[in-house]
Amino acid sequence: MASLKDLRSRIASVKSTRKITSAMKMVAASKLRRSQDAAEAARPYAERMGTMLGRLAAAVGGSQGAPKLLSGTGREDTHLMVVFTADRGLCGGFNASIVKAARAKIRALKADGKTVKIICVGRKGADALKRDNGDAIIARYSGIEGKKGIDFSEASAVADKVLELFDNGEFDVCTIFYNKFVSAISQVVTEQQLVPFAGEAQEDNQEADGKGASAIYEYEPSEEAILADLLPRNVGVQIFGAMLESSASEHGARMSAMDNATRNAGDMIDRLSIQYNRSRQAQITNELIEIISGAEAL
Amino acid sequence: MTDTTVLELVSPSALLKSEPVEMVVVPGTEGNFGVLPKHAPLISTIRPGVIDIYMGGKVSERIFVAGGVAEVNPERCTILAEEAVSIADIKADEAQTRLEAAKAAFEAAKTPHEKANAERDVEIAAALITALTN
Structure with a gap:
């Protein structure tokens, strides 16, 4: 049975933890x-880019002149994975779920005899993945989120790296792993x-049906030239x-994790206080019994 | 009332404009083109330059774009710009500093990739200054 002093100090420490978690939640x-605003503001661009590229890709089709970024290298031996995690922990299952998905993919690819290369964005992912796939990590980025949020130049840096690797023929397929923001409690x-x-x-078909945009487009300059210009840019936009x-997902996950932690701390303080009061009462009762039985003995 | 087409100007970080206009003049890579309502479908890349928005029979707004793509169809004109600023918000000395910084970066660039990037920055800054002086 913990002494009263122990209980008091435990309550104090849980209280200060609660203070920290509730501040982090705020x-x-x-x-x-x-x-969240930034993520939602960026969606229209990425979506329109996607539809436009889809249309262009359909126009160029499988022709010989199609850029490699569209048609692929014709092989799929080497896979590049770009894994987006947070720089910091204490955000619930946010980092763990991404890392878990990435690991499963890596295992599946390795089982098929493919080579895997990894680019880690965010410190936590790199830390978790280096344990069993340390040699596969070819680049890591951290501290992407500055005071004013995320700048496009950070995304270009990653995109430039990906494109450079592709130009050097160092991978055939590139996949990105990230948490898509749905709501503050769901990623x-x-x-x-x-x-x-x-x-x-x-998606493209739907739009074509709805707006009669299936008309034949004119291209200026040629389809291939536009594609060659647009595809690398699309890589940057998607990464951004x-x-x-x-x-946005990280902050959402952290907010709900810290909300839970704050609530848990509150419950724990309640339980500890009851325990503290009971043992204090028990101690008083004990003392009384001692005094009374002492008095009776006289 | 005159016919209007919808102009959508989107940058990577936000949807900047989505409004009806009478005409837009877009600086295409192969020359400027004006977009009026019911324009034939067209996709074109954009060089650094100025978009002129016409409303009420005259230029109502001028916006500088640093390149991108434009998609035109009979109902709308969608411009995906890498960077877009209203001409009214640009200061001449800032543009000049930017040009000098870009030139310095071009001189300092080592790899062909860096070189190409810096060259583009120089072009953009130069176009910005031209846009201001006109």
């Missing part, structure tokens, strides 16, 4: 609002193929989008 909530691990470009054909989604 911070996460205010950051969440900003990054979905998303796997998206970046290279070769995987168009959302269905993933960064924003991931950041």
